[in-house]
Structure formats: C-alpha cells, structure tokens
Amino acid sequence: MPLLPAILLRLRARSCNSSAPARSSQACMTRYILAPYVATPDDVVDRMLRLGKVTSKDVVYDLGCGDGRIVIAAAQQFGARGVGVDIEPHWIEESQRNAELAGVDQLVTFKLQDALTVDLSPATVVTLYLVEWSTSKLRPIIESAVKPGTRIVSHSFGIESWAPAKVERFVDAGGHDRTLHLWIAGGPAQQLREGGNS
Numbered sequence: 240m241p242l243l244p245a246i247l248l249r250l251r252a253r254s255c256n257s258s259a260p261a262r263s264s265q266a267c268m269t270r271y272i273l274a275p276y277v278a279t280p281d282d283v284v285d286r287m288l289r290l291g292k293v294t295s296k297d298v299v300y301d302l303g304c305g306d307g308r309i310v311i312a313a314a315q316q317f318g319a320r321g322v323g324v325d326i327e328p329h330w331i332e333e334s335q336r337n338a339e340l341a342g343v344d345q346l347v348t349f350k351l352q353d354a355l356t357v358d359l360s361p362a363t364v365v366t367l368y369l370v371e372w373s374t375s376k377l378r379p380i381i382e383s384a385v386k387p388g389t390r391i392v393s394h395s396f397g398i399e400s401w402a403p404a405k406v407e408r409f410v411d412a413g414g415h416d417r418t419l420h421l422w423i424a425g426g427p428a429q430q431l432r433e434g435g436n437s
C-alpha cells in the first residue's frame with residue numbers, strides 16, 4: 240500500500256469532552272477516522288489540480304485537508320476558492336496559519352468537521368487523499384450532493400463501483416509511484432458509476 244500505514248486503515252475513535260461531568264452520549268461523540276495524516280507532496284498536489292482542471296471559477300473542497308496544502312495551492316496557483324475540512328483541530332489551526340502565510344486567507348476557509356457530514360453542494364472540485372474504505376463511505380454523500388460537472392480527484396485510492404474518467408500514473412519528484420483518479424459528475428449518480436461524462 241503506497242505510503243499510508245496499513246495498520247491505520249480503519250479506526251473508529253471516540254472523541255470525549257473531558258470537562259463534561261460524565262461520559263454521556265452528549266459528552267462523547269463517535270467519529271470515523273477516515274485516514275491517518277500523510278501529506279500529498281507539492282508536485283503531486285500540482286498534478287491533482289491540473290487533472291481537475293482547476294481555475295479561478297472553481298470552489299475546491301478537500302475532505303481531510305491536513306495542513307491545507309491542496310486548497311491553499313488551488314488559491315495561490317489558480318485563484319480558486321477553497322474549503323478544507325478536517326476532524327482534527329490542530330490541522331484546522333495549522334491550515335488557517337498556512338493560508339495567512341500564503342496570503343490566500345480571503346479565498347479559503349477551513350472547517351473543523353467530520354467529512355461525512357459536509358454539504359458538498361457548493362463544490363465544483365472535490366479532492367481526496369483517504370483510503371479505499373473511506374472513499375467508498377463518502378461515495379453516497381458525493382453522489383447525492385455534487386452538481387453535474389463537478390470533478391472528483393483522488394490521490395492513490397479509487398472509489399468502489401465508480402469507473403474513473405481518467406487515471407494518471409507517474410513517479411513523483413521524490414521517486415515514489417503515484418496514481419491519481421478523476422471522475423466527472425454527469426448528473427445522475429448512475430453516470431458517475433459508469434465513468435462520468437468524460
């Protein structure tokens with residue numbers, strides 16, 4: 240498996256508010272860890288954005304944004320607006336700092352939220368670097384929410400029962416094999432399953 244540690248494939252973590260008097264259902268929220276943190280190298284980010292044909296008209300959603308690099312690069316390089324979502328507070332803080340340092344904090348927003356609950360209807364491009372089981376868990380959310388023409392770009396992992404419109408395989412600047420998948424929402428979810436409108 241490329242780069243993502245196999246042992247962290249599927250974790251179900253409990254997030255508890257220690258200041259709450261008891262571990263009640265309100266104090267503890269079950270959340271899905273969709274993938275461990277592993278950064279997409281910058282040259283691979285560039286390839287993802289080019290594969291998704293990102294322009295200044297786009298709104299790029301990165302589900303599991305880590306340090307925010309994908310939406311920050313989309314804003315810096317193409318003037319796109321972006322929304323990064325992560326379940327870990329420290330990544331949201333880091334992303335916000337990085338966006339300010341990069342001078343694109345007017346274009347990008349970071350949300351501390353479970354990606355499984357995100358409203359994707361404003362997105363024109365969705366980026367993913369998760370793992371196979373979690374991309375498949377996101378599939379119904381993407382299918383039900385994205386507009387026709389929305390590009391979905393995944394680093395490494397496919398999405399169960401979706402045939403990609405395009406697959407790029409290459410060796411990155413660090414000498415690692417990489418695979419990127421592109422899907423294009425064609426309207427009804429069925430068209431995504433059949434390979435989109437490429």
Ligand SMILES: C[S@@+](CC[C@H](N)C(=O)[O-])C[C@H]1O[C@@H](n2cnc3c(N)ncnc32)[C@H](O)[C@@H]1O
Nearest residue numbers: 272273274277278279303305325326353354368
């Ligand atoms: C492999 S990293 C990808 C980071 C970044 N997108 C990149 O490509 O450099 C996956 C990220 O997903 C986040 N994550 C895991 N489960 C999540 C969930 N349920 N909702 C939102 N983010 C999640 C992790 O905290 C981590 O930052």
